[in-house]
Amino acid sequence: MPNPTGNPATPTPAGTPTQVTQGSRTRGGIGESTLRPDGTLKVTGEFAYSSDMWHEDMLWGQILRSTTAHAEIVSIDVSEALAQAGVYAVLTHDDLPTDVTKYGLEYQDTPVLADGVVRHHGEPVALVAADHPETARRAAARIRVEYRELPVVTDETSALADGAPILHPHRDDHHAGHVAHPNIVHRQPVVRGDAAEAARRADVVVTGEYVFGMQDQAFLGPESGLAVPAEDGGVDLYVATQWLHSDLRQIAPVLGLPEDKVRMTLSGVGGAFGGREDLSMQIHACLLALRTGKPVKIVYNRFESFFGHVHRHPARLRYEHGATRDGRLTHISCRIVLDGGAYASASPAVVGNAASLAVGPYAVEDVDIEAVALYTNNPPCGAMRGFGAVQACFAYEAQMDKLAKALAMDPVELRQMNAMEQGTLMPTGQRVDSPAPVAELLRRVKARPLPPERQWESTAGADVRALPGGLSNTTHGEGVVRGVGYAVGIKNVGFSEGFDDYSTARVRMEVVGGQAVATVHTAMAEVGQGGITVHAQIARTELGVTQVVINPADTRVGSAGSTSASRQTYVTGGAVKNSCELVREKVLAIGRRRFGTHHPAWATAELLLEGGKVVTDGGEVLADLAEVLADEAVEIEAEWRHRPTQAFDLVTGQGDGHVQYSFAAHRAVVEVDTELGLVKVVELACAQDVGKALNPLSVLGQIQGGTTQGLGMAVMEEIVVDPKTAKVRNPSFTDYLIPTILDTPTIPVDILELADDHAPYGLRGIGEAPTLSSTPAVLAAIRNATGLDLTRTPVRPEHLTGTP
Amino acid sequence: MRVNLTVNGRPQQADDVWEGESLLYVLRERLGLPGSKNACEQGECGSCTVRLDGVPVCACLVAAGQVEGREVVTVEGLADYARQREQHGHGGHCATGACAAPGTSLQDARGWSATGTDSQTGEGTALAPVQQAFIDAGAVQCGFCTPGLLVAADEMLERNPSPSDEDIREALAGNLCRCTGYEKILDAVRLAAARQERQGEAV
């Protein structure tokens, strides 16, 4: 194996990713449920996650974080910490090596270490490197930080009040010029038609104000990694992330190193869901490694993880929907206020999504939409699965139910009547130019038979495991009422608003052991979604090989873009396909050179690579790939882009901002203990159009996983922030609850495959859409069971029992 | 302090252990067995589930000093453990280590001999039935919860070879997964149980 550090003097750390090979007995091309190439490593415990990295003589890094949400740092005294035996370095903002001391996904507004002020609870203030994590913790506890408390900004009122503290007084970002107040990160209106005028045509108008809580990605693998200083003055960084090259772009300038001296390798990633788009410990580990000259490992514990990554934006959403008596939408107006917390992170993109997708998958001509994100002293919020669209979907679907009720219509019929379809104009003026089977998805979930009633009843009495409250034995059927609810959502796929969203794939084909083998090398972050499985399938389909080698993702190959926005199969999958096609052309050229005179079909027929052979489209075998290639290797590294998008107009929100849309619908069946306010979700059926299921098993896994995260948001998941102090009250898995297997129902999935002709293989990005409609479907079902007006998610027992 | 224990059938010794260290830390950082995962360190996720004298526990909540002289089975030793159980007949308990296999050596574990294996077939790697079932059913995504789930599921199938869905749910309620929505995990455990049953009938 090549030495990944590129530096012969440095031993390879334990846990360095290696190639995975799949295929000697595997046929599977696209469309088949081939299994994960990393599956065996993962079930044997051999797969190395970033927290498993280990190096002889390594130190442990520890981060001291602010104990208060907004304060001036009067002084920091590190002398006592430095004096501890076993401590190798203590760093503060003053120790940063260059003038670049901030980073950020969109705005560079996040200090690597607090610079005279902390803006949120848990902000990094100082770093320690020591020979044992406990030594590092004790030393960090001995750093004396004197704070002078500042007033906190926690919501729109306090953020925009006269004399409100300005979180970032010297903004120079690209949105600074157009926002009305410096505590507004970004504002995006979308105006089309004349909503006020259209409202006069409405026979029924419903309004509502909705609150969406702060959700956490709660990936199980904590933020962690290992930085190894190299002899050339650079650093090798092994880390779990969603986008290596975005990290690199932010890390290198802070370290004062050229990008080629910061060599990044993707270590095993224990889930991401958006929470690894921003940097966490990357720069900190590198700083400590470069300072001490030793490898430094940092692993957050769960407590720290709650402060170590951004969360899903909490939101307040005010909506007005109007309709004619027969159920046609006349207009929708809304205002969506997203709390971005102390730093911008992905807030501008979240605003763009919330605004452009604010009305949902419905055809409505007159809209008046405004979305804003605020700077506050709350925890920073950014990317999480479905961002912007998730919050909006919760509100617009609640509104659709409310409207159906006001019209005395069936809520599914109302949705179907107003459902968008291919050709519909979005509020942004963009025409939907691929299938949008919204009505059909709803029809499918509705047509499914309902699960049997009273499934908890057995001959031995009530099985509490099947009842609300579960093992806690709160009901044996008393107070339990069933409810059914529906929701449907729309999510954009890929990076939007004119972003140059591309990926890079290097594909190599050569003969190994008499057999043609393809090697795929990308920088795509495999975070569990199965991208590497799909890459192997694409290579097989395009190159006709069985054996595929997947190289570890690193920065030795061009950027793959982010594993987010449901984009990787589309964009990096597209890049792999494209590079395979280029490799195939070269291979065929070699074949023509070598064998062209042997058979006229080399010149005249459409040639394919299948089963390790060159064949004509008529099925005639021309040559074995091993013969064609002989000892030649063909290698291509190429970038691939999807269709360009446009920025939204800052005043009207008009523009072809998105590359593709993705749709899913859910039907939730719940049983609610109406007296205790406890909920058991009995079934959560989903129908989704996936364009083309490259790997049906993985598609199911994505849909069921996304659905479950939406369920968690409906009934239990919320980071609770004290409104007075802006401090997090539940940073642990004891009090931030995610669904267990006993909270998760059966999730039957109906997959449609309506090709999008603009996308590789006709596929549609799928990862996020199921997270959207799951939450409002569960809420709708609970409303159906209880008759309550629930305007907030997650819904808590006190909301269902009138005991706030 | 020094701690002696048996891990996956192999006597192990850890030196200079800090008194507050957990079994999980000792396994991961001192014995080169990072298969048991550090997802919450508060007993709320089950990712670090190991068998301590045969009993599934959260390794993060066992103090290193408490395992002196005791037997630990981790995911790295699960295939051997299942094989030993198979050889000693169904229900045969092998917590004592008397029938233990050589296990993973420290050097092997540290060396990360991530050989090119084919997960379609598990070729080159002997897997416990439940491990194979997790691969086959698509129960692995990011895989961080997988080791703990495998240890817990294997122990449940040892006690209860034909579990109902509710039994599976109850037994695995201490193991959080954030990726799969659990459906494929249920499939995997059902699959392992069915294969086990079929194998039992065949014998």
Place this chain on the structure above:
Amino acid sequence: MDFLRPASWEEALAAKAEHPSAVPLAGGTDVMVEINFDHRRPEYLLDLNRVEPLHDWEVGEENVRLGASVPYTRIMENLRTELPGLALAAHTVASPQIRNRGGVGGNLGTASPAGDAHPALLAAGAEVEVESVRGSRFIPIDAFYTGVKRNAMEPDELIRAIHIKKAAGPQQFSKVGTRNAMVIAVCAFGLALHPDSRTVRTGIGSAAPTPVRAKEAEAFLNAALDEGGFWDSGAVLTPAIARQFATLAAGACNPIDDVRGTAAYRRHAVGVMARRTLGWTWEQYRSTGHALEGAV
């Protein structure tokens, strides 16, 4: 930090006498979390895992003498007939992995109002056998909880066992959490019918600074059952009795608002659980006249 590993009960008592600040460590389900999260750095950890007698139980004529470290799993599996309320409570504790390690001694030592065993112990009636090198004593469960995470033990004492009255009638336990498994109690309620003494006892968890009994509710119900001749007739309880019992049980709460739930909800939920558990136990009493395992 020092790690003390006594091999016997006597050694454990001696160690605790020598180092009264030593933190006893058994299942680790409280102490290790505090250590892992850097909330606590005790000078001494006193490992009780090797003290064999703590893992044993004896079923006597009147009582079960339950070793402090008997894991919840064993209680669920082996003592459902003798201690049905506690077995039900044990089944709600955290996860299977935690139930394999944690025991009632830990719940009592930590004395968190949210400990799952407390309501069941209060309802069943129990005494805590504590011991030091100075000797042993029995602390009635009603006198054991003295404040938030405080108990009636002296610094040199350790919990040897819990003597719990064997069930002479049906017992129930309910706990509210916002998840269907692995959840800390928002509030909990235990109820035991004692047909032998014709009394009812209760226990409330997580709805006051300490676990408490709903004494007024008990007194009301005892009187109502007695006056109505219900113990003899086995008649259906009138809804009014159940309602009043629930109201009084809710009134026994002195809860707080916290991140897990509101005070108002806790009071409400305790009332609902009181009414339901009374209904379940009474139905069981009517149909069998004697103790049965709880549902599940």
